[in-house]
Amino acid sequence: MTSDNNNSISEDSLTDNQSLSPWDFASDSSIIVPGDHRKQQKTRKLTPNLTRRSHKKSRGGCISCKGRKIKCNEEKPVCQSCSVKGLTCIYPTEQPTRKSSLPLLRRNPATAPSFPQATFSILDMRFFHHFLTIAYPHLPVDNDQVWVHDIPQFAEQHEYLMHAILSLGASHLSRLTGVDYRKESLVHRGHAIAGLNHALSQTARTYGESDAMLASCYALTFQASYMGDGLSDFITMIRGCALTTEKIHQEQALTAFNLQPDTHINFMASRLQHLPRVDPRLLEDAYIALEEIRPYLADDTHLDFHDALFDVIVSLQTSPASGYLRFIDLYGVWYELCNEAFGTFLDGNNLVSQLLLAYFVGIQLLMVPLATQESSNRADVSRVRVLYGIIEWAENIFERLETSDLEAHLTWPRTIVATAVAEINGEVLQLPPVLQLHWSSRDITPQTTILDPPWAEIAVS
Template sequence: MAEQALNNSWLTNALLGASRRRTESDPSTASSSSHLSPFRSSESSHSAAESERAQSEVTPTTIASGSDDLAAPLQPAHQFVAENGEGSLDGGLIHQRSRKGHKKSREGCFNCKRRKIKCQETQPACENCTKKNLQCSYPAPKTLKALQGSLLYSSNPIASVNLQGTPTIFSLTDMRLFHHFLMDAYPHLPVGNDLAWLTQVPLIAHHNAYLMHAILGMSASHLELLTGESLGAVAIHHRLLAVQGSNAALSRRVRTGSDGDALLGACYLLAFQASYMKDGLSEFFTMVRGCSLLSNQLRAEKLPMAFFLTEKDHFQFMEDRLLNLPVISPKLVEGAQASLVAVQPLCAMPSQTDFYQLLHECVEAIKLSSLRVYFKFISIYRGIIDMDLEMFHEFMDPSNIVVQLLIAHFFALQLVVAPIINREWAGRKRSTPLRFRLDQIYQLSKGIPDSYKSHLAWPLAIADAVMDEVAGKKPLVPRVPILRNKEWADPASAVLGWS
């Protein structure tokens, strides 16, 4: 037989040739030649015993080489190709040509693909990146395969997430809220973690019910803020379940990387949700401190997490975003400064004096540099986080009227420097209106005694200006800068910095 390359019919041709030679040399074997083929039909007339044996073992088939002896056992095609690769037939003999198997990973991380090495594809970080201390990131996961891969995130994954007290997993409202989270509501912090929020957190939430509740609760509060729909009951329902699950997760001593991501993600979601709630002021500052403390703890545990946690990462991401910053109007600065000067004599307790100093430094920075404003504003949050427990309780005491006044100034100041702070959103469309700070300013003013109301003139003036900016507009997202000059009949407007 002339040499030829193997194809899908090579085994059939070899068997026919062997059978023909056996028949010519010994006619008695003609009746048994059908037993030489491994491709027997299920409709053959073999006995039940033979059929059962054929299913449990493969009858060896041979190729004759010019004699009546059955020289070499022949393997089925799929077994031969799998074990020996390609080959050729020459006189009934098989010449094997080795073929190198595929050793590259199909769904490897970007670092391994760039280095052209095999990736272990372990989530959230492969072994190669872990050894090199590199940030490991993967292409966007593809539905079912990515969901199956997410089992690597937790040693104890749950089969499903039953969000309701019914057999269904998602209600129509839940599905709407989850879609809103992915499209608009996912947090912009920690800076540079958009990919983690969109690809990793939803997968981890599939195995951590409390994280899913945190997602839906925050999304409900955000959507209520945007549209005015009555979603408060749904938001609180999911929030309570998220808090309960987070407390239980915190009590576990052994954590995986996905456990850390679930905890930190839930903490950030609860903090953002609190900021959207009119009565969530105390919870907001508490959760802000919790996010920082938990980040430090997880960083110390050196878990392979999807979130980037270090301050260095934050400022690396912000470096290019803080170029060509807008300049804040000097008139707004004058109004803020005059209002704070009027509050200063009231400050006596440590929580009051320290917080006042942080606000004062931020206002002074506006006069010098927009870049400095950003870092000074961030330092206000850092000052709250660094308070010891006793001072923080003093800071959050509802009877601490001076701190309430200063917090109102803090929220108004955030509205003033919004064009700078919003650089944290990068190129992403900001779907969260600044109006949630207005609600909190107005809510604070309701609890301030009449004798202190005069100190709220500037924060309320800022809030009213923003309300004017968004009134009557169909889009519920105000543009930035969001403030404009407004005429006041009261001569005191000159003191506030308005003309």
């Protein structure tokens, strides 16, 4: 990736050695002196040619001396000043500190994220802030407040969730700015997956644990969509979302998320009639191309996934709403596979699966304008760059199949990807639009809203 000159923060100023301790954000709180002590204070007015003599702050002084802003000699049980003035000498029982509002700070070493030596890097702070303001998932739908308020709190008790959050923030920020944060993102991703696998193996659940697992699955799913080589990870985490949701339903676990089976459909009900239509020429070409690859399908998994792709195209020809609903069902094919069949389907040497996934990526891009309705309140045209992640998915498949007999059947997905890239770059199109961007004649700022890539809700009834 190339560096983006519009970056608001100079990346040269951020080094791996820069870190902050939680205590860097804490300072002594002001001591509140009881009213009877305040009454004994007298205002002293200095003559014009004199100034108050400075002295070192007394960190462990008594309350009376602090209230009168004089140096305390800290003698116990009664300091010298209080003894002379006949005042009651009381020392604070503990040194007060201001509690930070930053969720990342390690307030309780026993439960908070164990960053090395109770520190975290400035980049991690930036990734976390980016997650909270821009990059948090819009799925499950209508749960934005949970992502912003509840999930960061759960991350204090579940380190793997914090790593998932930071990994997502790093990958999303990398796509938006052009600055390469892949190393940081992959390190956090590795810790997140290891911790998530351990959490899933446990049986006892307290409040927040189920949310931590599901939030990690969704965060890692979205994060994989920004990785050019993350298609297999994305599909695996989609399956993880479904399995975790099912586990939550079976255990009847309390969650902050709203996970009712019909939530997604009910949320989208009023929006379905306003979805934009996909150009019929693109759908007709997809229909023909999918028919042509049918003879290559080698097993039941290929047949089922091909049928699911075909159903989306046929339904989109009927109406955008019908196509959107079929698109949601598409992900169920992966969820319903046994482990062995799932592993076989994802094998990079399974060229027929790779061909089907090329069509899947093409359909993903077709669905982008429809999926904006899932989170229209988070409209931000600048985020169109994140789509390069799934574009790179397709390009990797094209490269893998270029020496095989199946390469001839990549015409339709190649056309879809090339058109999407041209739209993102503001080029004049020779073919029907895929992303349905409309460019101004004076600049290259997209005038329609593009959100994150469209991932269907994984709800297990």
